[in-house]
Amino acid sequence: ETGVTQTPRHLVMGMTNKKSLKCxxxxxxxxxYWYKQSAKKPLELMFVYSLxxxxxxxxxxxxxxxxxxxxxxxxxxxxxxxxxxxxxxLCASSLAGGPPDTQYFGPGTRLTxx
Amino acid sequence: xxxxxxxPQNLTAQxxxxxxxxxxxxxxxxxxxxxxxxxxxxIVSLFMLSSGxxxxxxxxxxxxxxxxxxxxxxxxxxxxxxxVYICAVPETSGSRLTFGEGTQLTVNP
Numbered sequence: 001e002t003g004v005t006q007t008p009r010h011l012v013m014g015m016t017n018k019k020s021l022k023c024x025x026x027x028x029x030x031x032x033y034w035y036k037q038s039a040k041k042p043l044e045l046m047f048v049y050s051l052x053x054x055x056x057x058x059x060x061x062x063x064x065x066x067x068x069x070x071x072x073x074x075x076x077x078x079x080x081x082x083x084x085x086x087x088x089x090l091c092a093s094s095l096a097g098g099p100p101d102t103q104y105f106g107p108g109t110r111l112t113x114x
Numbered sequence: 115x116x117x118x119x120x121x122p123q124n125l126t127a128q129x130x131x132x133x134x135x136x137x138x139x140x141x142x143x144x145x146x147x148x149x150x151x152x153x154x155x156x157i158v159s160l161f162m163l164s165s166g167x168x169x170x171x172x173x174x175x176x177x178x179x180x181x182x183x184x185x186x187x188x189x190x191x192x193x194x195x196x197x198v199y200i201c202a203v204p205e206t207s208g209s210r211l212t213f214g215e216g217t218q219l220t221v222n223p
Contacts, residue, residue: 037155042200042212042213042214042215042216043200043202043211043213045210045211048210056210058210090155090157102147103147103211105149106156107156108155
């Protein structure tokens with residue numbers, strides 16, 4: 001499998017649930033990103049990892065917890081989410097950790113919080 | 115913070131028409147990205163350009179660094195070009211890209 005993959009593609013969860021989103025890239029990239037896209041809003045950067053170290057945390061609530069065990073995998077652990085957290089969560093990767101590298105996006109996870 | 119504005123927000127065209135989408139930004143940059151997002155949500159990077167013009171198939175992207183403006187053109191548009199087109203520019207520091215709100219393009223047969 002090539003490119004950037006994300007699982008699951010769709011997720012419905014209650015506010016008390018704990019779930020995790022997974023992202024995997026097979027491009028040999030060193031940087032990985034989590035973005036949130038709410039309806040009718042621009043993409044918002046959540047986290048950036050470069051060589052498995054978090055280099056940016058864009059004031060994201062602690063109910064979102066990222067994990068990057070190696071340069072190919074990125075997780076977003078979710079707990080006690082709110083309905084306003086319902087959105088499309090996109091993972092991306094790039095060769096290095098800063099712009100203007102081209103970022104390659106996964107298909108996204110459509111999250112609904114009830 | 116780099117402010118990014120795209121126009122138009124929505125665009126409907128007939129198959130075969132020439133399409134132009136515009137992007138303006140407020141702070142000088144090293145490169146600008148054009149992205150395409152299909153209804154399913156997946157995003158594809160179309161162009162990264164720092165000067166002049168780039169062409170890929172029926173897509174052409176131009177940038178004027180002095181005027182802080184870029185355009186994305188689609189020649190001989192086709193219904194499969196229907197998507198949201200997003201412009202993105204880097205922040206002055208850090209790893210962050212600032213994204214425009216996107217232009218929803220619908221090409222009717």
